[in-house]
Amino acid sequence: MRDMPGVAPLPPAASILQAPTPPAWVDEAVRRWPELLLDHANCEKKAASTALALLFAYPEDRPLALSLARVAREELRHFEQVVKVMTALGVAFARQRPGRYAHALRGALRTSEPGRKLDLLLMSALIEARSAERFALLAPRLPAPLARLYEDLGTAEARHHELYVRFARGLAPAHWQARLQALAVREAELVTSPDRTLRFHSGPPETPT
Numbered sequence: 001m002r003d004m005p006g007v008a009p010l011p012p013a014a015s016i017l018q019a020p021t022p023p024a025w026v027d028e029a030v031r032r033w034p035e036l037l038l039d040h041a042n043c044e045k046k047a048a049s050t051a052l053a054l055l056f057a058y059p060e061d062r063p064l065a066l067s068l069a070r071v072a073r074e075e076l077r078h079f080e081q082v083v084k085v086m087t088a089l090g091v092a093f094a095r096q097r098p099g100r101y102a103h104a105l106r107g108a109l110r111t112s113e114p115g116r117k118l119d120l121l122l123m124s125a126l127i128e129a130r131s132a133e134r135f136a137l138l139a140p141r142l143p144a145p146l147a148r149l150y151e152d153l154g155t156a157e158a159r160h161h162e163l164y165v166r167f168a169r170g171l172a173p174a175h176w177q178a179r180l181q182a183l184a185v186r187e188a189e190l191v192t193s194p195d196r197t198l199r200f201h202s203g204p205p206e207t208p209t
């Protein structure tokens with residue numbers, strides 16, 4: 001998406017994040033990449049599902065609905081790509097307990113309109129921005145074909161971040177930045193504080209195993 005003339009350019013993905021991913025998370029994620037890959041497959045499914053849920057929640061917003069339909073398809077395509085790589089690398093499917101990130105982040109959202117729509121868009125923007133940041137950190141440290149996949153997905157998730165920010169800005173031109181900042185502080189706490197479970201959006205592990 002291009003910026004509109006006379007409107008301030010959108011911030012790049014990493015700059016909406018209030019804290020960088022701790023090196024301890026990256027080290028552990030590289031070491032335990034098969035486990036992370038499994039969670040990553042789930043993340044792609046969840047990203048598609050979140051886009052669809054927004055589409056159902058705000059059907060009257062046609063530009064948003066059309067963009068979300070495209071995002072949902074793209075996220076499902078990412079899921080297929082991850083499963084293909086899992087198969088190539090011999091990573092078997094296993095059920096995993098969800099991490100704390102998405103649930104805790106959702107807990108910070110407003111529950112009634114008009115605030116809820118803005119919060120949902122900003123939450124998605126933050127998740128996409130964090131995904132893009134982590135793919136960029138992981139790609140140089142992982143073997144092919146994972147490195148190449150993560151480079152490609154990082155670019156796509158950064159684009160999704162921009163899309164969600166653009167709709168948030170259009171919805172609440174005077175308020176979106178302050179609200180983004182508040183939610184980004186919570187998001188940063190969740191990815192930087194010690195976490196019991198290693199996941200794609202978790203904090204660094206409490207005790208490395």
Ligand SMILES: [Fe+2]
Binds near residue numbers: 153156157
């Ligand atoms: Fe994705």
Ligand SMILES: [Fe+2]
Binds near residue numbers: 047075128156157160
């Ligand atoms: Fe995405």
